[in-house]
Amino acid sequence: MAELKDKRLFLLDMDGTIYLSETLFDKVPEFLDYVKKIGGKSLFLTNNSSKGVEDYIAKMQRLGIETTREDFLTSVDATIAYLKEHLAGKKCYVFGTRSFCAQLQEAGIPITTEREDDVEVLLCGFDTELTFQKLEDACILLNRGVEFVATNPDWVCPTWYGSVPDCGSVCEMLHRATGRRPKVIGKPQPEMVYLALQRTGFTAEQAVMVGDRLYTDIASGVNAGIDTVFVLSGEGVESDIDEYNIHPTWVMTHIRELYRRLEENK
Secondary structure: OOOHHHOOEEEEOOEOOOEEOOEEOOOHHHHHHHHHHOOOEEEEEEOOOOOOHHHHHHHHHHOOOOOOHHHEEEHHHHHHHHHHHHOOOOOEEEEOOHHHHHHHHHOOOOEEOOOOOOOOEEEEOOOOOOOHHHHHHHHHHHHHOOEEEEOOOOOEEEEOOEEEEOHHHHHHHHHHHHOOOOEEOOOOOOHHHHHHHHHHOOOHHHEEEEEOOHHHHHHHHHHHOOEEEEEOOOOOOOOHHHHHOOOOOEEEOOHHHHHHHHHHHO
16 A cells, blocks of 8 residues: 555545535645645536536535646547447437437547437446436337447436435346346446556555545556545445445545645645
């Protein structure tokens, strides 16, 4: 285990880790400034495939944080990389939002939102525009035997009023109906971490994953072989460690505590 002071690449979950809804957590700007001062890089990782990076840039600006496209890595980015490497040229039926479709089209992925005969992949994301027609189309395609790929396994997505079903819940519903399970790309799989290391040039020893969900954020870091910080400012609680049998490198109450420890040990 490398020491915290030696970390240079900080892979940060967002909701529940650096903010909650429209409230930025204490000491986040100071933490981000610290990372820049030591020649490091903060990269925001999200499993949410329902909206594009531009929406996150705008949200961070509202919260007082200036970011660019290069500061984010999404499950859509990792899914596009997977499709190009393993399912190149295959037409995908997109079970997701119009924003998701636009990101895939921009990357040159052949897609459709119609149940066409030449569809070879069902691609499922977090769909805030869900209809029963999409569920029916998905079941027909899965029973036909097409490839099944999902951007993320999250059961729920937090909102200001509680939680709503995320991609993982919809995939479980499709599994109950068809018996099929998807190839999952986002956290807790290691692909997003590997892509982050590739894009930034930092080593696994220099990287640390910071997140509030043990079964996605922390598991992704563990699966990729990097150190992790489990923060208790969002969904997760310390008893999750025993429940999921996933062991973070460090447990901290808040990103404020991470910043304090880094400052004390620099």
